[in-house]
Amino acid sequence: MTAPVRVLVCDDQPLIRTGFATIIDAQPDLEVVGECGDGQAAVDLARRLRPDMVVMDVRMPVLDGIAATRLLAGAGVADPVKVLVVTTFNLDEYVYEALRAGASGFLLKDAPPAQLLQGIRTVAGGAALLAPEVTRRLVGRYAARIRPAADPADVPLTARELQVLRLIAEGMSNQEIATALVLSQETVKTYVSRILTKLDLRDRVQAVVYAYRNDLVL
Template sequence: MIRVLVADDQALVRTGFVTILDAQDDLEVVGEASDGRAAVGLARRLRPDVVVMDIRMPVLDGIEATRQLAGPGVAEPVRTLVVTTFNLDEYVFQALRAGASGFLLKDATPQQLVAGVRTVAAGDSLLAPAVTRQLIGRFGARVRPAEPLANAHSVLAPRELEVLRLIATGLSNAEIAATLVISAETVKTYVSRILTKLDLRDRVQAVVYAYRTGLADPDA
């Protein structure tokens, strides 16, 4: 059973999410929060598998709440799935940097919400490729460079660098496999190696890393 905490200040939206998630045999909503501070407190007490987190909330916004639950230095991070409207995409980028495991748009279908929670709970990252390309392309340049390019070049093999650049464009493993004419399983191995070598938690951090270091070009 996947245990979920839903945080959203809009009661109607929150109730809708709870209804959708609780209707699944493998999902259980263990708590609800109407602001970021309450979300952090409940998540630390209840230890859900996934927090479905809104960004714009009173008292403490979703970005800071995400940072406190999953950011750098958190000993036992809680996986967070951010939901937002597309006109708040700059905040989504900040949320990814704060440690979110992925994001969905609020106009996602119930099936996409359920699949997103399951994906994040399984330890994977949820990035909608088309949205990711526009999101990172628009805001990626504002936060780089932070780490020297030599770091990635000295640690990663040429093929791994190539895969990292494709990850940064928002391509899925299957799309990367088709682009490089290799198997999806091989791509999965490359992704695992990249995360290990760069000490990154997940695919989301790999995307942010690529743009922060200038390895990927937001204007490309």
């Protein structure tokens, strides 16, 4: 049997933290290995427990969630941990800062439990999670700060890879891309992997940013 995804929950509100932990631990494929109430504790626990991912709040004492995410998943971290930021605040600045710090996903706390669980599984599986409407608003405003623009002629993608990248930027899942292009999901996964490798990107969120920043979205 596949080992469950090991999750660390970090939120300064005990009721919310306990609620998240209860929902997550009730799943056969997920396991809560620790809980904490501030960003520094999250960093310390993550380094000691080595969870597969961290569910991270933003506004917390001692060290906020953005700074903690940067220490756990930011550029230059030798052994990064996947982070899913879950916050009450639907502010573009928080989304942008979380992604720049290294988070692989962003959800609001009022999301239904099923969406939280799917988000955890998505991020733990190596994909990125960001609602398409949030992506469009965010990238349109902040992409210039995230990655320097490249000459479109220098983008090292084949025509099909570019097509897949554009669909990723529209918020499509692998299944949706496979349906749209009449391909298998495995073929789409291969294209996504090639795109990330060729463009030196960490995940789908960075791919979306790259596509918008370089005016590749039709």
